Amino acid sequence: MITDFKQGIPGLAATLFASVTAISACSPNPPEAASNGSPAEARSSAPSCEVSEQQTQLADVVTTLAFNSRVLNELGVTVEWTGATKAAAQHALSIWPGPAKSFAGTSACMAVDVIDGHLEDFLSGRIAHRGGPTLAHGKLGVSLAGFEVRVGSEPRTFDIVTASGERVLLGNLAHYQIDATGMLDVFNVDLTATPALAARWGAPQLAGTVIGTLALRAKVTLPRGGAKSARAAVEKTAAAPALKDCNDFSGDIDVALTRIGSVQQQGRLGDKVVITPSATLKNVGTANVPWQAQFSGSFPPYNVDQHPFLVWSLFREVGGVFAPLGYSDVKHAFLTINNNCAAGSCRIGSVLGLGCEDVYGVGTNGTHLAPRSEILPHAGTWAHCNFPTPGTPSHFDQVAPFCSEDNDGSNEDVLVHRLVASDAELSVAGANYYFAAWYVVRDDINIFNSMGWRKIVPSRNGTTWSFALATAFRAGSVLDAFVDPAAQTPTRVNTTLKDAKGSVQIAATATDLGNGKFSYVYVVMNHDFDPNLGAIALPVGANVTIEQPAFNDGDEDSTNDWTLSRGDGELSWAAPKGTALTWGKAITLSFVASSASSRGNARLTPSDSGAALFVETVLAQ
Ligand SMILES: [Ca+2]
Ligand SMILES: [Ca+2]
Ligand SMILES: [Ca+2]
Numbered sequence: 001m002i003t004d005f006k007q008g009i010p011g012l013a014a015t016l017f018a019s020v021t022a023i024s025a026c027s028p029n030p031p032e033a034a035s036n037g038s039p040a041e042a043r044s045s046a047p048s049c050e051v052s053e054q055q056t057q058l059a060d061v062v063t064t065l066a067f068n069s070r071v072l073n074e075l076g077v078t079v080e081w082t083g084a085t086k087a088a089a090q091h092a093l094s095i096w097p098g099p100a101k102s103f104a105g106t107s108a109c110m111a112v113d114v115i116d117g118h119l120e121d122f123l124s125g126r127i128a129h130r131g132g133p134t135l136a137h138g139k140l141g142v143s144l145a146g147f148e149v150r151v152g153s154e155p156r157t158f159d160i161v162t163a164s165g166e167r168v169l170l171g172n173l174a175h176y177q178i179d180a181t182g183m184l185d186v187f188n189v190d191l192t193a194t195p196a197l198a199a200r201w202g203a204p205q206l207a208g209t210v211i212g213t214l215a216l217r218a219k220v221t222l223p224r225g226g227a228k229s230a231r232a233a234v235e236k237t238a239a240a241p242a243l244k245d246c247n248d249f250s251g252d253i254d255v256a257l258t259r260i261g262s263v264q265q266q267g268r269l270g271d272k273v274v275i276t277p278s279a280t281l282k283n284v285g286t287a288n289v290p291w292q293a294q295f296s297g298s299f300p301p302y303n304v305d306q307h308p309f310l311v312w313s314l315f316r317e318v319g320g321v322f323a324p325l326g327y328s329d330v331k332h333a334f335l336t337i338n339n340n341c342a343a344g345s346c347r348i349g350s351v352l353g354l355g356c357e358d359v360y361g362v363g364t365n366g367t368h369l370a371p372r373s374e375i376l377p378h379a380g381t382w383a384h385c386n387f388p389t390p391g392t393p394s395h396f397d398q399v400a401p402f403c404s405e406d407n408d409g410s411n412e413d414v415l416v417h418r419l420v421a422s423d424a425e426l427s428v429a430g431a432n433y434y435f436a437a438w439y440v441v442r443d444d445i446n447i448f449n450s451m452g453w454r455k456i457v458p459s460r461n462g463t464t465w466s467f468a469l470a471t472a473f474r475a476g477s478v479l480d481a482f483v484d485p486a487a488q489t490p491t492r493v494n495t496t497l498k499d500a501k502g503s504v505q506i507a508a509t510a511t512d513l514g515n516g517k518f519s520y521v522y523v524v525m526n527h528d529f530d531p532n533l534g535a536i537a538l539p540v541g542a543n544v545t546i547e548q549p550a551f552n553d554g555d556e557d558s559t560n561d562w563t564l565s566r567g568d569g570e571l572s573w574a575a576p577k578g579t580a581l582t583w584g585k586a587i588t589l590s591f592v593a594s595s596a597s598s599r600g601n602a603r604l605t606p607s608d609s610g611a612a613l614f615v616e617t618v619l620a621q
Helices: 012-016 069-075 195-200 230-239
Strands: 057-067 077-082 100-104 110-115 118-128 132-137 140-143 148-151 158-161 167-172 175-178 183-193 210-221 255-269 272-283 309-318 321-327 330-332 357-360 419-422 432-440 451-461 464-469 492-499 502-514 517-526 533-539 546-552 563-567 570-574 585-593 598-606 613-619
Touching: 057 069, 057 118, 057 132, 057 183, 069 077, 069 210, 069 255, 110 148, 110 210, 118 175, 140 195, 167 195, 167 210, 210 255, 255 432, 255 451, 255 464, 272 309, 272 432, 272 464, 309 419, 321 517, 321 546, 321 585, 492 613, 502 613, 517 533, 517 598, 533 613, 546 563, 546 570, 570 585
Parallel strands: none
Antiparallel strands: 057 100, 057 110, 057 210, 077 132, 110 118, 118 148, 132 140, 148 158, 158 167, 167 183, 175 183, 183 210, 255 272, 272 357, 272 419, 309 321, 309 330, 309 432, 321 419, 432 451, 451 464, 492 502, 502 517, 517 585, 533 570, 533 598, 546 585, 563 570, 598 613
16 A cells, blocks of 8 residues: 555544644744744745644745756856755754755645655645855856745645745755654755746856755654654554554665666766766565665674665667766665555665665765775675675774765765766767666665666767667666567677576677678676676687778777687687676677577686676677
């Protein structure tokens, strides 16, 4: 059952949200907000509060905004602040893309749906503020002084509206949590420029750009006269009959990536741009999934701070050659908001309960990334802290004492750990671009529904790229965009091998060029084969002529390119020392041969002493 208050819910929620009978104006809060000349008072035409006194509401609201200076610089947008209050306390897991300023709410008029101490959704209403930023593009400034945060039309979204009623920013992909004292933190909310803002800037192409982050801190106040407090509601969680107790990790773990919602340029250095997505996931298995923030302690079932690891990548197909363009490093998941859960599921922020969904916005994914090399994806482990041995350093924890963060990466170059592509790479006429993401989850029974991809279409305005989403999200390996596994032919083959040590995949095509020549393309992906791959051998006929051999690993470093050799009826590429094909990455091999294709096995050599892997594909023999 989906616990959506708007559709009616039984039990505790019914007691919290008795039938709505009275509609009344909310009183100003704090009282001094009504002092003469305040922006809120100047906005005399504002509608009265249409939130019922019998609904759970937010009080003492402070909203904090930050804009991504890297993005603003790129867009030619400047920000000035007026009327900020002193810096407000923030949730410990808040991620800020730039300097943040806080603004006190001047009215309290927002109804929320809280069930068992867990925020389900924002129902209706608006919060006005004193002060706000002015966002200017060139000489065209848009003042948000006296701005309102209104409940948006989509679940868990906000409209940021100027004092004159213009909707200039959309807030979505919120993280949120109610603490034991009844304080609600809404944070890591992506702020996207609306068409109205872009038009006011005289730059309509900037509509849809994620430019900042919003957080909101408020007291959750239960209906007047209600005996229950938010504290009581939180305590109810522990006693409530649960579909699966939060400490119960039995069952099959299966997380699915369900959406790549947005793909954004989030920085530039020279001719290279940073590209970052938002992502949404869902627990589709029968087990709770550990979602512990890094360095938060040791917890069951693994006795570490276990959490998923998100990576993303960009591929391009040009002239029938499908190859990687770039990869991100690892975003360590740190909190699950657990929305749309199955009834009775565990909903604490450190466990993804049954049926629950979670989101990570562009702003959240854009910073605080760590190397892939610390992760063994098939094992699902992260080398740090006390794993595999006490005192293991890691990117975030470089010096003793260990098991606490001493490096947040904030002094790193804009390109470090990010998915990077150059202007030239994004500008190839006739190319097809594919954006992929994957949540690595320990003990996930199906990694291929944890990953997915969309075709994107890059377009450039000045120095800014935007990425239209050209196809619906599709679960599975991005190599399926090259050779559809459901539409294979004798000359287009896509094979995934699931080994005890992890999975590898080869998608390959053999195209008749005429005149007895055939173009072969192989995309070899190491999904989560923990030993890594050090070589590939393709059987070829002794009399077959090989021309134009090419290797593409998506980087600009030729010293790590695999070296080609031919002998013993094989065409082989081998990784120089230290350049094995690591997890979540692919190489593309291509050549023109004098032979039509037949089916046979490529031989992949692990980088450890383990047995070779044989993957069926097309061969020139
Ligand atoms: Ca899965
Ligand atoms: Ca440390
Ligand atoms: Ca290379």
